Amino acid sequence: MPIGSGCPRFSKRRHGNRLLIPEPPMSKKRLKFLRAAKFESQSGRCFYCDLPMWLRCPSELGLRPRSAAPFQCTAEHLVAKQDGGKDAANNVVAAHACCNHRRHKRPGPAPSPESFRALVQRRVMSGKWWTSLPPGIARAPL
Numbered sequence: 001m002p003i004g005s006g007c008p009r010f011s012k013r014r015h016g017n018r019l020l021i022p023e024p025p026m027s028k029k030r031l032k033f034l035r036a037a038k039f040e041s042q043s044g045r046c047f048y049c050d051l052p053m054w055l056r057c058p059s060e061l062g063l064r065p066r067s068a069a070p071f072q073c074t075a076e077h078l079v080a081k082q083d084g085g086k087d088a089a090n091n092v093v094a095a096h097a098c099c100n101h102r103r104h105k106r107p108g109p110a111p112s113p114e115s116f117r118a119l120v121q122r123r124v125m126s127g128k129w130w131t132s133l134p135p136g137i138a139r140a141p142l
């Protein structure tokens, strides 16, 4: 086989194929970036309930992995992706996995972020949102 006869074509084609599929990884990376940026700008507190979240590791809040999942920081789309919301800085906030899921698992269309936030805050005040808070979260100063 002459030098360079097959390999350049092959790698060119591979390069071409890669160009066709950048969307999912790129948007995932962007979302991860946005989540971290919002976590910082919200001082590590949930958009809905104002309590601390962890971003990379449950130990940030002194939590054990078993009880940590609801308190993980997630990227919450104010306008849901299924309703045409974009992975854009003005459409993404940082929220607990639990608060995020509770907004979207309610029957019917998701409530607006403002009304859901008001509802969560009322429930938090009356102790009905988080029924039991791990010590790492309960101890965190407001």
Ligand SMILES: [Zn+2]
Pocket (backbone or CB within 6 Å): 046, 047, 048, 049, 050, 051, 095, 096, 099
């Ligand atoms: Zn929350």
